Amino acid sequence: MIRRFGLAGLALCLPALMGASGSGMGHLRVINLVDGAPQISVEMCAENSGECRSLDIPADGLTETLDLAPAVYRFSVTHADGTTEPFSYGIAPDHEYGLAIYGLSSAKDKSTLFARAKRFLGGLEVRAVNGFRVSHRMVTMAPGKADEPASLRMANFSVGTVALQAGMETGEGTRAIGTAAYAGISGPLRTTDASGAIDVKPDGSDLVVAETPLELPGGSSTMIYASGMTDGEVRLVIDQRVADKASPN
Amino acid sequence: MSGDSDTKLGPVRVWALAAGGMVGGGIYIALGVVIAVAAQWAWLSFVISGVIAVISAWSYARLSNKYGKSGGAFEFLEDMDRRKLAGSLSWLLIVGYTLTISVYAYAFGHYVAYALAGGEWMIRALAILIGFGLIGLNLLGVGKMTSVEVVIVTGNLAILVVLAVWGLSQWDGLQLVSGIEPRAPWASIVGAAAIFVSYEGFQLLTYEYDQIANPQKTFVPVLVSSAIFVVFVYVAVALGATMLAGALTVVEQKEIALSVAAKNAAGTAGLVAMTIAAAFATAAAINSTLYSTAKLAERIANDGMLPSWFDHENRFGVPDRPVVLIGIMATFLAIIGSLSSLVEAASLVFLVTFMVVNIIAWREMDDWRWIPAIAVVLSFIVGLVLIARLAVNAPVPLALLAALSVFVFVARPMILARVHTEGGE
Missing domain, CATH: 2.60.40.10 (Immunoglobulins)
Structure with a gap:
């Protein structure tokens, strides 16, 4: 009897919990x-x-x-x-x-x-x-409004690397995005700079192992994925979203 | 003691202080931790740990009435003539409270820094500011401000309830697994283990038993009803905030999850309201926990179970050395610790403490003994799960806690035999 009530309760509860979604x-x-x-x-x-x-x-x-x-x-x-x-x-x-x-x-x-x-x-x-x-x-990936700062994060999926640190070079100096171990994510860095040069280094080192220029529309949400390494090269894959337009960079 | 604590605390104030002691800091940082573990069953985690908390509140209140004095678990064990266990448990409790204060300082730093768009350095600076600021206030004798606390608690609860209702009014079940992997229902037990510290605050009231008006009549219903209310608040906030932010956002931004939810609901106004609530709630929780822990340390030092160095008051009647030592240690932990480690280490300490109190209730009570027995069994299961979780995922904090426990239970009597205490153990 208890088992029957339990199953009935679960059957009633689950649709409520996982109920119909918005449009x-x-x-x-x-x-x-x-x-x-x-x-x-x-x-x-x-x-x-x-x-x-x-x-x-x-x-x-x-x-x-x-x-x-x-x-x-x-x-x-x-x-x-x-x-x-x-x-x-x-x-x-x-x-x-x-x-x-x-x-x-x-x-x-x-x-x-x-x-x-x-x-x-x-x-x-x-x-x-x-x-x-x-x-x-x-x-x-949650882009904000165009008049808000852009947001940058770095994800380290570079197999076999030590932790990686990412930074953004602008005309006014370098700003740290953060450090991430393998499969980790660092940041976010929120910035009003319209563009910059991203560089990635092993944590605690000055050796740049990957870099790329980047445009930063206001309110954009950008994830910099670090990949590769088994062939000796770290590569950067960029996913950037903006509020009203979301397309691969 | 100072301020308005000369007058007895009526049931409404006791209820507000008990509820506020629990909600004060817990929910602000526990939500992301529990969703990461239990996914869509996070609400059930709050129910499971809530059942243990409600029964423990009942046991604490009944035992306080039985022994008729302030002091909580320490006093219960002393009256049972278990002085060694009382001493060891009280040391462990002080560790637990220190971890709890560090969690609150951590939450304060993150919530305020997020609103000010600050980075890591601002977070640390704010944690130091609140830690040292409240050490200073306590040393000046304004550590216990029950009227102020009641106002803060009421405002805090009101904002959390508004957030929960707002979120629940936009119910969409998929938000519970938005961007995360759905998990099996029994993951809720792991979640309950991880965030148990969210319920510890009510027991601070057992240290104020002497200050409560007509406790024999009111303490049990007031403490139990406040714990039940908090279970409902936690479940509602867990579901409501997730509706507003989505599960993955709550996990990714667990240090500031409620601010993100409030911002999604009401923009900048929501962010400002939640930041103010979080800042005042965590500050009040730090203040009352620091005050009570220092008083506890002074009391057990007075009983010869801590070195007599702790039994010292400044000219404002404040146990200054415990305040400074515990405050600095907690602030340091808030700066260097990770959220999950702090929360879970504190959870383990309080699970053990509550289990001990429920065992006492089971042994000492003449009726309703099956109620604390349920809590003992649940605490044991949840505690084992937490130890397994820490062993697999965070062995270093677990090893430190284990070493600390060995120190407390084995080395403590030897240390006390060598240093000056008030009368010895």
Whole structure:
């Protein structure tokens, strides 16, 4: 009897918790930062409708902004050396997201027991729990109004590097974005500068390992992804969103 | 003591101080931590830890009535003639309160710096400012300002309730998993373990038992109802703030999650209101916790369970040495510690303390003994989960806590035997 009531309660509770969404669309870009894979294929299916789509993303590339019906989506990623375990993310209306797929294509894909325990007990913030296996991380990209400062962050998905520090050189000097260990994110740096030169160095070093110029529209939200390294080169992939226009840089 | 504490505290003020002691700093920093662990079940984490807290409030209040004096767990154990355990637990409690103060200072720095668009240095400077500022105020004898605290608590609760209602009015279940991976319901137990410190504040009232009007009649219902109310507030804020900001934003910006939610709801006005609420609430929580912890240290030093160096008052009647030492240690931790480590280390200390108090209630009470028994079992399970979580994800803070516990329970009697105490143990 208790079990029956419990199941009935759960059945009533879940739709209420995960209830119907607003009318807006969610906006997603998927970024391929997998080292050693010339291309990845991402399959994503809405769990409520079963509707699926496949994406082929070249190395260090990112998709156009996908306008998605709000739902929980189930993803699987096929890369040069295998397919990841499926994983899910919620896509809510009127939110902008970036989904980074990162890791080393040749690393063992199977999750260890310790990695599973660490993930269960550690929660969403525990990254890289199983060496450099191909993994994923969602970030929010929330551009502000055009008269607000631009926001910059740096994500370190460069396999095998020490922590990386990023800065922005402007005419008035260098401003630190922050330091991030592998699979970590630093920043944000909020700035009213219209442009600058981004440089990335190993933490505590003056050696610039990657750099790129960057335009910074007012209110824009920019994520600088550091990738690569196994071939000896750190590369920067830029995802920038502005309030009324969101397109790859 | 100074200020308006010469008059007895009526039930409304006791209720407000108990609720405010809990809400004071906890929810401002716990939300992002618990969503990162329990995802869409964060609200259930608050319910699970809330059940332990409500029962513990009941046990604390009934035991205070039974023994009829201020002092909380320390006094209960002393009256049971368990002086060694009382001494060890009180040392552990002082560690827990110091960690709690550091969490509040950390939250103060982040919330105020965010509103002022400040960076890391401003955060640290603000944490130092509030830490040292409140040490100074306490030394001047204005550490206990119950009337001011009641006003701050009321304003703080009002703003949090408005935020929660605003968010809940825009209900969209997908916001609970916006940008994050949905998790299984039992993740809520891990979440409950991580943020248990959010409920610790009510027990400060047991240190003020002597100041409460007609406690035999009012203390149990007032303390229990305030704890139940706070459980509802936490659940409502957890759901409401997530509706306004989205789950991933709350996790990514966990240090200032409620400011982000308030800004999303009402723009700059929302940000300003939440910053003011957070600043006053955390400052008041630091102030009252620092004051009570220093008084506790003085009291146990007076009983010979801390070196007599702690049993010293300045010309304002303030236990100045404990105030300075605890305040500086907490400020230092706020500057160097990470949020999750501070929150979870403090949670473990209070889980242990509450479990001990519920065991005492189970042993000493003549009726309703099954109620504290439930809390003991729940605390044990949640505590084990927290130890496993720390062992896997944060072994260094866990090792430090373990070393500290060994020090408190094993080395403490040896130290006290060698230093000057008031009468010895």
